[in-house]
Amino acid sequence: MEPPTPPGQGIFYDRMRELGWVYGRDFVTERRAYGDQLERIPDLAVELSRKGVDVFLVQGAPQAARVQQVTQTIPIVATSADLVAAGRATGLARPGANVTGVQTLGQLAGKHLSLLREVIVGFSRAGVLETPDGDQGIFAAYIQEAEASAKALNVLLQVPTVHGAGDFATAFAAFRHDRAQAILVHWTPVLVSHFKTVAALALKHRLPTISDLPDFASAGGLMTYGVNGSEVSRLVADIIDKIFRGAKASEVPIRQATTFWLAINLKTAKALGLTIPPSLLLRADQVIE
């Protein structure tokens, strides 16, 4: 794993600089991490607000909600599948409260199934790995879309219940038992902490996987397909620029990310005996060999 990018470097900071904000000179950043313990977020928000934070930047609508428990005045910029559906904003053009941000809403589950169909001959049975999502509803939205897409593609879906990381092995045994040909792995806070375990279990059970978690293919999953982080980063910077200049979060429109990222792990494909069609390889943004 690469070391974290130092503060001040990266696409977000590049975009901020283009907008006139030089890191260290014009603005500073402090970061707090909650791992998969969302309940820690209010305390972290209190800590940062005591230090005089001007703007919060958070991942996810429920995370934004937890910061809102602490402040309904300090602007919160959130990246989320759907801030309006999650109740954090009343509309895209005028968010209405102190939360705005970038929506990453995409037809991910349908695309995941379509991509798997391109690499698995006779694809008709798929599993969906459910991971607790901290009451975000993001898994429910994903599974709803997966079910509709599976029906259209004539794929049978199985969704074993996973209450925690300890259930992953059981879930994969169930997938194997029910003859799933591939597994959809949706990004949740719990998955972030355990995606390497999931990728390893999938390989152990010889099951192709696809996830929207960016590092999943690098960790041994077969494919990653999800929102393009560089676009999200630039859009986030555009919003923070407006707020730093005095705009109210309630009046800064929510932006929509529109580009996606496809990574394919050829080592994993080879280990699973899969041939990736050249047409798919050509569309990949990243091929891991």
Add this chain to the structure above:
Amino acid sequence: MDRRAFLGVIADGLLAAPLAAEARGLALPGGPNALGVPGFTAKGEH
């Protein structure tokens, strides 16, 4: 008095990882909950 703007980032903090820089955006790459601000460690420290 420090008049620099102050951005406070709260994230899961575990996503600094080996994607191409252009995909990572910041250290936290794209996804349903994605954002990116570099410098995260697993403990969220600088």
